[in-house]
Amino acid sequence: NAGVTQTPKFRVLKTGQSMTLLCAQDMNHEYMYWYRQDPGMGLRLIHYSVGEGTTAKGEVPDGYNVSRLKKQNFLLGLESAAPSQTSVYFCASSYISGATLSTEAFFGQGTRLTVV
Amino acid sequence: AQSVTQPDIHITVSEGASLELRCNYSYGATPYLFWYVQSPGQGLQLLLKYFSGDTLVQGIKGFEAEFKRSQSSFNLRKPSVHWSDAAEYFCAVGAFSGAGSYQLTFGKGTKLSVIP
Numbered sequence: 001n002a003g004v005t006q007t008p009k010f011r012v013l014k015t016g017q018s019m020t021l022l023c024a025q026d027m028n029h030e031y032m033y034w035y036r037q038d039p040g041m042g043l044r045l046i047h048y049s050v051g052e053g054t055t056a057k058g059e060v061p062d063g064y065n066v067s068r069l070k071k072q073n074f075l076l077g078l079e080s081a082a083p084s085q086t087s088v089y090f091c092a093s094s095y096i097s098g099a100t101l102s103t104e105a106f107f108g109q110g111t112r113l114t115v116v
Numbered sequence: 117a118q119s120v121t122q123p124d125i126h127i128t129v130s131e132g133a134s135l136e137l138r139c140n141y142s143y144g145a146t147p148y149l150f151w152y153v154q155s156p157g158q159g160l161q162l163l164l165k166y167f168s169g170d171t172l173v174q175g176i177k178g179f180e181a182e183f184k185r186s187q188s189s190f191n192l193r194k195p196s197v198h199w200s201d202a203a204e205y206f207c208a209v210g211a212f213s214g215a216g217s218y219q220l221t222f223g224k225g226t227k228l229s230v231i232p
Contacts, residue, residue: 058219090159104165107161
């Protein structure tokens with residue numbers, strides 16, 4: 001049972017380069033999220049999606065774009081990487097149980113991105 | 117919008133001592149509350165969650181947390197800490213927005229060190 005899988009796990013980019021981070025979940029969850037984690041800042045929400053074909057901005061969306069063309073995948077794009085985007089990126093997915101309103105988020109193992 | 121405050125950036129305890137990590141949240145209604153743990157270089161693992169019912173919730177690894185509405189708090193406790201509990205702990209609040217979307221907001225984390 002894979003859960004949430006992030007690709008790649010590590011990447012070094014030069015300033016101005018572009019890249020896409022892939023998140024895949026096999027739990028049929030409606031909600032998916034991209035966070036960045038920086039020392040002393042906790043996890044900050046970049047973008048999120050409440051379903052296939054929908055995306056919304058989180059707390060720190062500038063410099064990032066996302067797409068959710070398939071329910072199981074959530075892509076995070078950096079069009080022109082900057083050193084300030086050096087961070088660890090986490091993807092998560094969650095469900096909302098209609099009957100109990102129970103919910104829980106499941107996280108990937110993270111992508112460590114360095115922009116030089 | 118919801119917010120989470122973890123007042124303690126770093127806590128050091130001796131192995132076998134009791135532990136309490138503080139978490140205060142801000143949200144207009146009853147929120148979903150979570151505690152996650154992150155070991156170095158790893159993703160986030162859910163320790164426990166609260167969304168209704170008994171205000172004292174039990175989690176994995178011997179942790180528990182108590183929801184106190186009057187204090188807007190959800191403090192994490194463990195009666196006897198083990199060296200393997202050394203990690204970073206994150207409190208999070210989940211809430212629905214007016215548009216029906218669901219967001220998970222994290223505190224900045226508390227790093228726990230354990231002295232043998």
